[in-house]
Amino acid sequence: xxxxxxxxxxxxxxxxxxxxxxxxxxxxxxxxxxxxxxxxxxxxxxxxxxxxxxxxxxxxxxxxxxxxxxxxxxxxxxxxxxxxxxxxxxxxxxxxxxxxxxxxxxxxxxxxxxxxxxxxxxxxxxxxxxxxxxxxxxxxxxxxxxxxxxxxxxxxxxxxxxxxxxxxxxxxxxxxxxxxxxxxxxxxxxxxxxxxxxxxxxxxxxxxxxxxxxxxxxxxxxxxxxxxxxxxxxxxxxxxxxxxxxxxxxxxxxxxxxxxxxxxxxxxxxxxxxxxxxxxxxxxxxxxxxxxxxxxxxxxxxxxxxxxxxxxxxxxxxxxxxxxxxxxxxxxxxxxxxxxxxxxxxxxxxxxxxxxxxx
Amino acid sequence: xxxxxxxxxxxxxxxxxxxxxxxxxxxxxxxxxxxxxxxxxxxxxxxxxxxxxxxxxxxxxxxxxxxxxxxxxxxxxxxxxxxxxxxxxxxxxxxxxxxxxxxxxxxxxxxxxxxxxxxxxxxxxxxxxxxxxxxxxxxxxxxxxxxxxxxxxxxxxxxxxxxxxxxxxxxxxxxxxxxxxxxxxxxxxxxxxxxxxxxxxxxxxxxxxxxxxxxxxxxxxxxxxxxxxxxxxxxxxxxxxxxxxxxxxxxxxxxxxxxxxxxxxxxxxxxxxxxxxxxxxxxx
Numbered sequence: 001x002x003x004x005x006x007x008x009x010x011x012x013x014x015x016x017x018x019x020x021x022x023x024x025x026x027x028x029x030x031x032x033x034x035x036x037x038x039x040x041x042x043x044x045x046x047x048x049x050x051x052x053x054x055x056x057x058x059x060x061x062x063x064x065x066x067x068x069x070x071x072x073x074x075x076x077x078x079x080x081x082x083x084x085x086x087x088x089x090x091x092x093x094x095x096x097x098x099x100x101x102x103x104x105x106x107x108x109x110x111x112x113x114x115x116x117x118x119x120x121x122x123x124x125x126x127x128x129x130x131x132x133x134x135x136x137x138x139x140x141x142x143x144x145x146x147x148x149x150x151x152x153x154x155x156x157x158x159x160x161x162x163x164x165x166x167x168x169x170x171x172x173x174x175x176x177x178x179x180x181x182x183x184x185x186x187x188x189x190x191x192x193x194x195x196x197x198x199x200x201x202x203x204x205x206x207x208x209x210x211x212x213x214x215x216x217x218x219x220x221x222x223x224x225x226x227x228x229x230x231x232x233x234x235x236x237x238x239x240x241x242x243x244x245x246x247x248x249x250x251x252x253x254x255x256x257x258x259x260x261x262x263x264x265x266x267x268x269x270x271x272x273x274x275x276x277x278x279x280x281x282x283x284x285x286x287x288x289x290x291x292x293x294x295x296x297x298x299x300x301x302x303x304x305x306x307x308x309x310x311x312x313x314x315x316x317x318x319x320x321x322x323x324x325x326x327x328x329x330x331x332x333x334x335x336x337x338x339x340x341x342x343x344x345x346x347x348x349x350x351x352x353x354x355x356x357x358x359x
Numbered sequence: 360x361x362x363x364x365x366x367x368x369x370x371x372x373x374x375x376x377x378x379x380x381x382x383x384x385x386x387x388x389x390x391x392x393x394x395x396x397x398x399x400x401x402x403x404x405x406x407x408x409x410x411x412x413x414x415x416x417x418x419x420x421x422x423x424x425x426x427x428x429x430x431x432x433x434x435x436x437x438x439x440x441x442x443x444x445x446x447x448x449x450x451x452x453x454x455x456x457x458x459x460x461x462x463x464x465x466x467x468x469x470x471x472x473x474x475x476x477x478x479x480x481x482x483x484x485x486x487x488x489x490x491x492x493x494x495x496x497x498x499x500x501x502x503x504x505x506x507x508x509x510x511x512x513x514x515x516x517x518x519x520x521x522x523x524x525x526x527x528x529x530x531x532x533x534x535x536x537x538x539x540x541x542x543x544x545x546x547x548x549x550x551x552x553x554x555x556x557x558x559x560x561x562x563x564x565x566x567x568x569x570x571x572x573x574x575x576x577x578x579x580x581x582x583x584x585x586x587x588x589x590x591x592x593x594x595x596x597x598x599x600x601x602x603x604x605x606x607x608x609x610x611x612x613x614x615x616x617x618x619x620x621x622x623x624x625x626x627x628x629x630x631x632x633x634x635x636x637x638x639x640x641x642x643x
Contacts, residue, residue: 091442119472307425310424311424314443315441338424
């Protein structure tokens with residue numbers, strides 16, 4: 001008998017649930033959500049790739065290993081600095097914007113050649129040069145280049161929240177890009193190493209797992225995504241969501257990372273398009289990494305966050321916004337910041353002189 | 360908030376060996392001084408009660424452009440699609456390039472987007488943190504070092520910085536000498552805090568100097584009769600006067616003693632402690 005995807009009880013208000021997921025910024029808040037859901041005890045369900053229906057209990061959500069792999073910890077615990085997973089997620093957000101523009105381009109002209117690189121894609125779709133050249137270019141389409149870039153940056157928001165009472169950080173990366181059809185989220189956003197970027201020279205990532213390292217840096221992660229309506233490719237509209245956490249099987253040493261799945265094939269719970277519309281979630285993806293572990297860090301994280309992102313994304317292909325405890329700033333990278341400095345009287349300015357050094 | 364000034368900003372492309380592709384290098388040298396603009400910044404919400412926040416005034420010109428100025432001086436960065444994939448600290452600038460005086464204010468940005476896909480694939484690691492140190496990596500490093508080590512602009516700035524440091528040292532030396540003179544003069548005038556004052560000593564001798572009870576002693580004072588006793592001579596005069604002599608381990612002190620009135624010429628020289636026989640003499 002086929003197993004039906006788990007549906008939430010009628011006493012769960014989907015809009016309220018979605019709002020709570022989107023606003024959860026502490027581990028307590030996530031645990032309160034989990035307490036309202038029909039979830040199989042993590043010690044009672046063990047994913048088996050040879051028989052994915054084994055131990056599955058109809059009508060319940062199960063902790064399903066990220067990437068469908070119980071041995072995923074080694075591929076997720078890759079971050080050796082707290083800021084890197086956030087940077088990887090931000091790169092993913094940039095890719096989702098580029099991919100959306102590319103797919104929309106193909107809708108209009110199916111023979112349009114792909115951009116040869118991420119920078120070329122950004123130039124074609126967003127008319128932006130490398131950001132360290134913004135200052136030199138001055139204007140784009142008659143607008144101040146810096147302000148123009150700031151408008152583009154609004155399509156990606158990296159938010160850092162700090163809960164004083166819980167003493168917990170939450171890092172949220174929200175993009176207004178292509179998003180994923182809910183029925184495909186488990187094979188895309190929650191996959192590991194199964195990237196479809198290899199034949200797309202205009203995208204950035206290759207390994208298809210960089211952003212997943214954020215799961216290891218946080219106690220819980222919430223994932224919400226909705227596909228751009230024109231790019232559903234025959235899939236049903238709706239908004240997929242899930243929660244990711246670290247699982248420690250009793251009596252075993254092979255910890256792994258798992259998300260809430262509604263079906264043995266790994267599909268995530270889905271809410272209706274009207275529910276998504278009700279919370280104004282048109283398209284794109286939102287990752288929230290709750291109780292993010294920045295370590296002791298020394299200096300205050302909120303103060304250094306802007307600086308850290310500017311360094312690790314030194315000259316990003318796209319600008320993006322950050323919101324650190326309510327203070328919004330646009331990040332264009334240190335490449336731009338250095339170009340924006342005042343020059344000394346005797347400065348030697350040979351920026352982009354096109355000087356080529358032969359061997 | 361500190362704003363840096365830039366002294367050099369130059370970019371160039373360089374072809375790698377073995378057809379690996381090209382790299383683009385940008386070198387930015389900041390001025391050693393920063394403009395400090397004070398703002399009323401909010402205290403971060405996550406600050407711990409005992410945490411000491413970094414001082415703006417202690418920041419180097421590059422501090423605002425590093426991930427964490429306290430931990431890493433990652434001023435040499437390697438980018439792929441604008442994302443930092445590898446970073447070195449400023450020992451590269453000092454040791455490999457030899458620009459000791461520019462090391463704290465130079466940022467080197469190496470853009471690897473011009474590498475062939477095969478070359479890029481060889482150096483990229485799954486962790487996205489460091490490159491694999493194979494042949495491609497060494498080709499990049501070799502080209503970078505060879506190009507920058509003899510860069511005339513960097514050499515010029517290094518020479519200028521070195522000259523400024525030398526001048527600063529010379530200035531420091533002059534200040535030190537002036538201070539030494541001042542201190543020595545102070546010692547010479549040590550008994551002039553009050554007219555006729557003597558140096559306080561272990562026995563509480565001296566007059567008018569704190570820390571000991573005043574004690575009267577008959578001494579010879581040719582210039583002022585207070586509190587010494589006027590004498591027409593002959594008596595002995597030491598230079599410096601005994602009250603200002605400071606004896607320190609392993610240091611020699613020149614003390615000349617002459618008679619007054621000078622019946623014969625005296626030759627300054629080292630003397631040993633001795634008894635100048637009567638209350639009218641100067642004790643050493």
